[in-house]
Amino acid sequence: MYTATIGKRLIQALNERDGTDWTTRRFVAESFFACMFNTDRYLIHLNNSPFAQAYNQKGKKPLTDAILGKCGEDVHRKIEADERDASIYLGGASSGLLDSTSGQVTSLARAVPADDVYASWVGTALGITIEGGLTLLIDDPEVNLLLREGWDAYRELLDQTPNLKGNQVNTWNGHWLTHRFGKHTPGEQWTPPTIKEDTSMPAISWVKLMFALAYHFRDTRQKVINAYVYLFNKTNKTAGFVRLNLPDVRRMVELHDRLFTVPDGLQVVAFENLYETELSFTKAFQCGEIGLRAIEPKGMFAYYTNRILPKAKADDKPERVVFFRAQKLWIIAMLNDDTLYKHAENLAV
Known part of the structure; x- marks a missing residue:
């Protein structure tokens, strides 16, 4: 799944920029989980994952540090046990022939390395959701490094805004990228996206995202970026790859x-x-x-x-x-x- 490819490229870019030696497993365990799931207000909802299952039961069992820690242990255990269904290998096939993503199930033996599974978690959080519900994965290290920075900003905003719905990091990514890459009036203060009546954050207009990317890369005359377009929900949909002719x-x-x-x-x-x-x-x-x-x-x-x-x-x-x-x-x-x-x-x- 392409989420794994993009996740690996972010970790590689971080290592090259910061001189670190993150492996995919250690990055997920020490950085990703701590950012996404360090309180009962998650940054992302991953269907049927151990974290999602615990979240769905939080009315009966509060999401304490111990429970969140156990969720992380369950993820590691399932990966080490070669479980590769869609709740662990994000974007992968369902575990059963009659489930909603059963179209990806195959009898062909295809080993998925543990590194790919861990990286799929990182890549999924790098998706940029736009109006209409589709999500883009952009193959550019500068874009994805900035999105990683934006996770911390989203965590800070979520902690400071009690009435803001969580689990929307992909929607946030669009606003963050447009803000950081777009054109601004000198001295202009950025206003975070307006919260809707249902406390959710509206998705960014796709053309605003394109204008922001085009403005940021304005000095690179031949900048054409590839993006992978998909939708993760109760059923997964893949649109495919598209060129962004900036x-x-x-x-x-x-x-x-x-x-x-x-x-x-x-x-x-x-x-x-x-x-x-x-x-x-x-x-x-x-x-x-x-x-x-x-x-x-x-x-x-x-x-x-x-x-x-x-x-x-x-x-x-x-x-x-x-x-x-x-x-x-x-x-x-x-x-x-x-x-x-x-x-x-x-x-x-």
């Missing part, structure tokens, strides 16, 4: 900065924050890569089908100004010719 995405923001001034009432980052796409990530994924075509602005389809088109007005609110600008910019970027601004303006306005 130079393509970045072109939109570069054109905006070059061609437009910021409307009154909007911060510099408002364009990225207010940008909405026509396609959901599930549909954008089908484009083959996440680039200009995938981030088509919302409302463009109306131009293909209607004779009466919306018009920009002098007294439009700043948010609506962004709406029209996004459409103009996308046309210019797709045509790859900055001199066509006036032609694009006639089409979009």
Whole structure:
């Protein structure tokens, strides 16, 4: 499972950066468990794992240090006993032919090393959940080192916010990465994501995540990152691999900065924050890569089908100004010719 690959790469990156000698087992036992499961408010919920089973019984048995310690021991024992079902090898097959992920069960003998099992726990916590519920694993050491740093920030936020729902580290990863990699107004203070009525944290918009990645890697002109897209739930779903064409995405923001001034009432980052796409990530994924075509602005389809088109007005609110600008910019970027601004303006306005 690709979670194991990404987990191993994080541990390797930590060792190279810090001069440490973490093994996968020792990292999980001494660092990962201590971060994710050190109180009864977990950072992540892993279905049917020993930690999840103890959490589900916490109304009867409080999650004391002793019980949490035993959960960790149970994980080690199961791994050493070569148990490789989905509750231990995260992203793996179910233990029975009639269970929800039984499609991965095979009669072929395939040994899964203990290192891969431990690494799958780490990799699962590096997933970035976006609006719509899909999760991305990004194959880039800088991204994953930053996500590891974000786990500690999420633990701190959870400890300081009693009404915030736990078990959402993958959702948190999206907000953390967008905050740390995105463009900010000088002196701007970051505000953590708003808590919804059910005390959960909303997932980040996928296009905001793309803009943040594109901005951070703006000096690497050919930066194309591979991401693995999946969904872990009661049933596991795999979408597969997709290329994140960051130079393509970045072109939109570069054109905006070059061609437009910021409307009154909007911060510099408002364009990225207010940008909405026509396609959901599930549909954008089908484009083959996440680039200009995938981030088509919302409302463009109306131009293909209607004779009466919306018009920009002098007294439009700043948010609506962004709406029209996004459409103009996308046309210019797709045509790859900055001199066509006036032609694009006639089409979009």
